[in-house]
Amino acid sequence: MENKSRRNFVKKLGVSIGAAGLVGGSSILSSCNQVETASGDTITLLTSSGNLVEVDKSQLKPAEMPSLSENQKRGRAGLPNRKWVMVIDLSKCRNARECMKGCQNHHQLRPEQHHINVLQMQDAEHTAPYYMPKPCQHCDNPPCTKVCPVNATFKREDGIVLIDNERCIGCRFCIAACPYSARVFNWFEPRDAEKYEGVTYNIEANVPQKKGTITKCLFSADRLRDGKLPTCVSSCPNGVYWFGDQNEDAVTNGTTHETTVFSKLIKDNAAYTIMEELGTKPRVYYLPPKDRAFPFQGEIEDNHS
Amino acid sequence: MEKTKSPEESRKLLDKITFDLTRSIVKRDELTHFWYFLLIMFAAVGLWGWGIQIRDGLGVTGMRDYVSWGMYIANFVFFVAVSLIGFLISSTLHLLKISWSKPISRVAEQIAIAAVALSGLIIVMDMGRPDRFLNVFLHGRFASPIIWDVTVVTTYLTISVLLYYIPLIPDLALLRDRGSDDIPKWKMQVYKIMALGWKGNAEQYKLVYHAMRVLMILILPVGLSIHTVTSWLFAATLRSGWDTTIFGPYFVAGAFVAGSAAVVILMYAYRVRYRLSDYFEELHFDYMGKLLVFVCLVYLYFNINEFWVPAYKMKTAEGIHLRNLFIGSYAPMFWSAQILGLLLPIFLMLFRYFRKPVPLTIISVFVLIASWIKRYIIVIPTLEHPFLPIQNVPEHFKHYSPTSTEIMITIFSFMAALLIITVLAKMFPVITIWEYAEEKGIDKKFLAEPKK
Numbered sequence: 027m028e029n030k031s032r033r034n035f036v037k038k039l040g041v042s043i044g045a046a047g048l049v050g051g052s053s054i055l056s057s058c059n060q061v062e063t064a065s066g067d068t069i070t071l072l073t074s075s076g077n078l079v080e081v082d083k084s085q086l087k088p089a090e091m092p093s094l095s096e097n098q099k100r101g102r103a104g105l106p107n108r109k110w111v112m113v114i115d116l117s118k119c120r121n122a123r124e125c126m127k128g129c130q131n132h133h134q135l136r137p138e139q140h141h142i143n144v145l146q147m148q149d150a151e152h153t154a155p156y157y158m159p160k161p162c163q164h165c166d167n168p169p170c171t172k173v174c175p176v177n178a179t180f181k182r183e184d185g186i187v188l189i190d191n192e193r194c195i196g197c198r199f200c201i202a203a204c205p206y207s208a209r210v211f212n213w214f215e216p217r218d219a220e221k222y223e224g225v226t227y228n229i230e231a232n233v234p235q236k237k238g239t240i241t242k243c244l245f246s247a248d249r250l251r252d253g254k255l256p257t258c259v260s261s262c263p264n265g266v267y268w269f270g271d272q273n274e275d276a277v278t279n280g281t282t283h284e285t286t287v288f289s290k291l292i293k294d295n296a297a298y299t300i301m302e303e304l305g306t307k308p309r310v311y312y313l314p315p316k317d318r319a320f321p322f323q324g325e326i327e328d329n330h331s
Numbered sequence: 332m333e334k335t336k337s338p339e340e341s342r343k344l345l346d347k348i349t350f351d352l353t354r355s356i357v358k359r360d361e362l363t364h365f366w367y368f369l370l371i372m373f374a375a376v377g378l379w380g381w382g383i384q385i386r387d388g389l390g391v392t393g394m395r396d397y398v399s400w401g402m403y404i405a406n407f408v409f410f411v412a413v414s415l416i417g418f419l420i421s422s423t424l425h426l427l428k429i430s431w432s433k434p435i436s437r438v439a440e441q442i443a444i445a446a447v448a449l450s451g452l453i454i455v456m457d458m459g460r461p462d463r464f465l466n467v468f469l470h471g472r473f474a475s476p477i478i479w480d481v482t483v484v485t486t487y488l489t490i491s492v493l494l495y496y497i498p499l500i501p502d503l504a505l506l507r508d509r510g511s512d513d514i515p516k517w518k519m520q521v522y523k524i525m526a527l528g529w530k531g532n533a534e535q536y537k538l539v540y541h542a543m544r545v546l547m548i549l550i551l552p553v554g555l556s557i558h559t560v561t562s563w564l565f566a567a568t569l570r571s572g573w574d575t576t577i578f579g580p581y582f583v584a585g586a587f588v589a590g591s592a593a594v595v596i597l598m599y600a601y602r603v604r605y606r607l608s609d610y611f612e613e614l615h616f617d618y619m620g621k622l623l624v625f626v627c628l629v630y631l632y633f634n635i636n637e638f639w640v641p642a643y644k645m646k647t648a649e650g651i652h653l654r655n656l657f658i659g660s661y662a663p664m665f666w667s668a669q670i671l672g673l674l675l676p677i678f679l680m681l682f683r684y685f686r687k688p689v690p691l692t693i694i695s696v697f698v699l700i701a702s703w704i705k706r707y708i709i710v711i712p713t714l715e716h717p718f719l720p721i722q723n724v725p726e727h728f729k730h731y732s733p734t735s736t737e738i739m740i741t742i743f744s745f746m747a748a749l750l751i752i753t754v755l756a757k758m759f760p761v762i763t764i765w766e767y768a769e770e771k772g773i774d775k776k777f778l779a780e781p782k783k
Binding site for chain 2: 126138139140143144145146147160169172173174175176177178193194195196197198199201202203205206207209210211212213214215237238239301304306
């Protein structure tokens, strides 16, 4: 099924403008209904990956909306035969927070809303502090989906835990149930609410956000469908993230684009999952912060639980 | 039950009982109007607050991503707790054939109905999307404790209303036939309709007894589950402070404490306001005091289990939670609830003097306030201390304090509950007349006699 979302329209538009540079204005004519020569009046648009693009106003036309129910169905089913898995190398994180920024742009979040949060951690009083990016753990035994009264949050067959903000009643039981504090609530009208008014809801990116509903990290399920890495993974400048498919036993680094064997990576580095004792079986693995690439800067905040 | 009386005696006594017990229905004075005005005004302000909350989002409350349940949920648990008194007094004590509780059972049912109705409403007010309330029924899934809660709350409300209404039918017929001229016409019309053509023959009484018995037995499992399931909303999570196995019985025990206190207060209010000291006697307060001591002791036992066992071990996360309760920012609330709302009342009520109406009512007020505070410190401190540190968020995300909108809506819930109780008391006798007359040895045939 062809994805006909607004951002795809923008993408196509970008391609057609590129083509226009090569073969002249005629290709623009063929790609648009409203046939006009470039007016020279441009408008700035934000793409799904958080990049700003300039588009000539004459190129704009209303995007075709995919049907909501089709979107939902696809989003609930997930990608067949996949088991997404993330590996976070704690020795590489220097608190650049590019993952947080990219994520907030992609999912239209306010500055205080974190799908992914880089925490300053210290395991014991005399051990060295380190930075720990913390996305949703996409547990195999997710406490959040069990408690949801309306099936608004659910686990797909590819291991991603998603949230349907068209159904969520805002009871916040999933926030209470999540031991990783990975869930975020839209306490007010979301960021850019007017801008995205009327845009068809995309369950795989959880955009546009909705007031009074939950939002959370989704491993950028919409980008995975396009064969791309999640936003946080590809926006990290320091090679912290590996992402891939457990079924293929391969993970790719978002910065170096190097691909390696997942099972070997976690075995050689003694990877662990956080709060394993709770039995939630997270899909996010951490490589311990040994041989750090960057020193820890600043003071550790004394606000552990 | 007293000895059967002569016809004249019976008629005279019945007239007196009917006169006394319809005083609440007849009485209309400045105080009544003022009371109604007060309740409706506060309730309206609360509704206005809810309007603001719906317009602007739940962000108008003090809740944020970490403390995402606040005063509303504490209040919800409190109302569920108070509602459980209907189960204890009008069912358990009846089934145990403890007859002194009979005049109190309608008071308990009034409280139960008002509290359980409000607990349902508070949950809707706490929702981020109350407009999607129907989703609970359209997409409800039985894996979620919320659905269990919705199920038992509605069942309990239904049974409570029936348990209130069915023993009321003979009274309604009595008022229809013997009601004084002081009762407004429209109320008489309501009685006529609601009495369902009651004639008062033996067969009909048999039916009422039978229905009451069935309901009393039915309410036992439902009543126990309503508060157990509510406790599971917390106990089913992985949070320290909630992740405990005794939350079910702990909540049920606490519920009896809160409910008994509420009954004592309401009994006292009726006794004074409607001059019913012959009906809510010293003896009733004495027994209610003894009952309150008993349930408080059970609750104390559960409190010791709930706090002493984890405090002995002081596991990392539990330790942070407990330190916060014992010596941290919640220590004043915690200790005042434990000492002023539990230990001291137990001690005082062991003496006969403190089981007299006035002292007992004062003690009950303390117990009831303490049990609200208790719910508050069950819900909020746990959420303020998640497993992972709270970082990169504004300062006000880290601690919870209720906003004025939240307080307004909470006051609304109290006022609405009181309004329900007031309307019930103004519409129907606060004690079951026919049961009371029967206790006093009046034959049922006099009940069916029309007014001369």
